[in-house]
Amino acid sequence: MRAQTGVCERILQEINARLCSGAKQVQEDHWRTLVRSLRVGGREPESVADALAEFLSMTGGAVGRGSTTPLLHQGYHKLTPAEMNKVEQRYRECLAAAKVEFPHVFYVQVINAPTAPADVWLAERTPGGDLPRLNSEQRSTARARGVPEREYARSVVAKGFSEERYRFHAERCWDFVKEAARAHSVDVVEVIYDVFSGKFYCDLRQNGRARRFFLDARIVSEPLELGDRVGLEKARDSIRFAVEQALASDPG
Numbered sequence: 001m002r003a004q005t006g007v008c009e010r011i012l013q014e015i016n017a018r019l020c021s022g023a024k025q026v027q028e029d030h031w032r033t034l035v036r037s038l039r040v041g042g043r044e045p046e047s048v049a050d051a052l053a054e055f056l057s058m059t060g061g062a063v064g065r066g067s068t069t070p071l072l073h074q075g076y077h078k079l080t081p082a083e084m085n086k087v088e089q090r091y092r093e094c095l096a097a098a099k100v101e102f103p104h105v106f107y108v109q110v111i112n113a114p115t116a117p118a119d120v121w122l123a124e125r126t127p128g129g130d131l132p133r134l135n136s137e138q139r140s141t142a143r144a145r146g147v148p149e150r151e152y153a154r155s156v157v158a159k160g161f162s163e164e165r166y167r168f169h170a171e172r173c174w175d176f177v178k179e180a181a182r183a184h185s186v187d188v189v190e191v192i193y194d195v196f197s198g199k200f201y202c203d204l205r206q207n208g209r210a211r212r213f214f215l216d217a218r219i220v221s222e223p224l225e226l227g228d229r230v231g232l233e234k235a236r237d238s239i240r241f242a243v244e245q246a247l248a249s250d251p252g
Contacts, residue, residue: 007075008083011052012090014059014072020094028102033132034058035105036160041137045095045106048088052076057135103178104171107189110163112196119165123158132156166195169221173200176220176236180243193217204246213246215239 018030034055035045043050056073079087099106131153134142142152170193178189181204188205200215219238223231 007072008079008087011056011072011076011079011087014056015087015090015094018059019055019091019098024101027098028105031098031102031105036163037135039109041135048091051095052087052091054135058133104167104174107191108167108170108174109190109192110166110170111192111194113159113162113166114195115158115162116165119158119161122161123154126154126157166193169193169217169224170200172224172232173202173215173217173220173239176239177202177204177243179236180240181247184243184247186247202242202246204243206247211246211249213242215242 019027019034021027031045034051037058038045038047038051038054041054043054045051053073053076056071056076059072076087128150131150134149134153134156138152138156139149142149145152147155170191173193174189174191177191181189184206186204186206188203190203192201192203193199194201195217198217200217200220202213202215204211215238219235220232222228223235
């Protein structure tokens with residue numbers, strides 16, 4: 001039992017150090033990496049067991065010293081019920097705080113983003129020590145495709161560079177939707193930018209009811225790229241009107 005309690009304390013240390021304390025940018029980066037990795041596998045950060053297993057797999061921390069010691073994500077599944085509750089409660093507390101501190105991480109998604117040659121070029125020049133640690137699903141995919149894990153990690157980095165270019169546009173759209181929805185007591189605002197279709201899909205949840213509408217991404221992306229403040233004001237007005245129309249419509 002003492003050894004297992006040690007695992008519990010190490011897991012809590014990892015959660016506190018990476019997800020709940022320290023520099024805000026470091027926290028945001030860890031949450032962004034975790035959320036992206038979960039969603040690639042069709043999971044969400046609210047699924048506590050999945051999220052913790054993924055997080056601990058990514059950190060790769062060992063229980064004790066030496067290369068033969070078990071990894072934390074393996075020890076997590078062997079915790080006692082009391083220890084499991086303690087760890088999961090701490091994760092939920094950190095998640096709730098992070099959703100307030102870093103809403104873009106949780107409520108903005110970019111999908112179907114093409115990888116440009118520049119993204120590949122940047123990924124190829126990423127130092128090996130800065131490459132992401134692959135989760136078990138990614139390692140299995142790399143093996144199935146016969147791709148060395150290091151090269152697969154570079155493809156993950158390239159995809160991340162691609163998504164970040166479009167994410168800037170999606171986050172500005174979310175800001176406008178959130179601003180417009182604030183006057184209507186909307187509980188949750190989510191934006192998904194489908195780059196292939198060129199649309200922002202916006203979800204609003206108000207008093208348990210869900211509303212969805214979509215916008216042509218160009219109304220935000222073009223003035224952003226051009227630095228057109230007048231165009232951005234027009235986008236803000238268009239989005240405000242779209243939000244009001246969506247909330248006034250019959251949810252069916």
